[in-house]
Amino acid sequence: MVAPASAPRDLDRYQAGLAQLRSHYEVRTAWTSGQERGYLAAPDSARTAALHEAIRDADIRAIICVRGGYGCLRLLPHLDWTLARTHPTLLVGYSDVTALHLAFYARAEWTGLSGPVVTEWGDIDAETTEPFRALAEGETPTLGSNALSPLCSGTATGPLLGGNLSVLTRLVGTPYAPDWEGALLVLEDVAEAPYRIxxxxxxxQHAGVLDAVSGVILGTFRPGEPPTDRPTLSLDTVISDYFEDRPYPVATGLPYGHLLPRCSLPIGVPAALNVEEDTSHLQVLQSIVAE
Structure with missing residues (x-):
């Protein structure tokens, strides 16, 4: 358990999450209160060292992040990618952890699990924990069968890549962005006004990402409120403007994002997206768990 971004806002909630995790797994902690530096859980050097220590230890099967917030982008130039390639480890988290998921995939061929952080584990119920545990234990489930809504019909197969839209766009044009060609792109965001999305x-679009991918799945978007004295577009209109005429499958409504309950998603493994008028689903094709 590491804190590569921000520290918990509520230590009681953190302790409750830690206790719940310990009821399922053997947990080692690599962060304690008192190391905070402003909005960061600890200085960059300490957060980098904690990640390296977890990667280096062959007994560690997964690295679970304390929370998101902000800070993962600052670590990317300091991470030892050669070390990462020698010991792929399942990285668990979401939101700001999107930066680590995509960078580790691009630079070290890691797979990841976009799922609950430690501070959430005391609050989540079986609807969230059961899909998480299924993926973490090597299953290859079908996702979104009862939730996905078609925007563009079709089928596509490719590595599932994405996460939080705001964080993902900060990687575009950097050495830490993955190759988007043929990928299935999944996106979510929270507290962003329609014009920002x-x-x-x-x-x-301008960077070529939306032309390179083979399919798009949109998760939960809870937009922030635009100023009341300014004209705006609805979020649905913005989504339609960018995605309704794509030559590949596009689906909306995946219960994935910042709101609970939600599904967890594997990052960097092959998946198949099938979008039709009457049924749509996302099938995970490969386990995220290393042999």
Whole structure:
């Protein structure tokens, strides 16, 4: 258990999550209160060292992040990618951890699990924990069968890549972005006004990402409120503007994002997206657990 981004806002909630995790797994902690540096859980050097220590230890099967917040992007130039390639380890988290998921995939061929952070484990119920544990224990489930809504029909297969839209766009054009060609792109975000989401979609379009991928799955978007004295577009209109005429399958409504309950998603493994008018689903094709 490491804290590569921000520290817990509520230590009682953190301790409750830690206790719940310990009821399922053997947990070693690599973060304690008192190391905070502003909005960071600890200085960059300490957070980097904690990640390296977890990667180096052959007994560690998964690295679970304390929470998101902010800070993972600062670590990328300091990480030992050669070390990472020698010991692939399942990295668990979401939101700001998107930066680590995609960078470890691009630089070290890691797979990841976009799932609950430690501070959430005291609050989540079986609807969230059971899909998480299924993926973490090597299963290859079908996701979103009862939730996905079609925007563009079709089928596509490719590595499942994505996460938080705001964080993902900060990697585009850097050495830590993955190859998007043929990928299935999954996106979610929270507290962003429609014009800001529009701006980020435009960034992905101009950078060629939306032309390179083979399919798109949109998770939960809870937009922030735009100023009441300004005109706006609805989020549905923004999504339609960028995705309704794509030559590949696009589905919306995946229960994935910042809101609970939600599904967990494997990052960096092959998946198949099938979008039809009457049924849509996302099938995981390969386990995220190393042999």
């Amino acid at each position: 529009d701006r980020m979609f435009a960034h992905l």
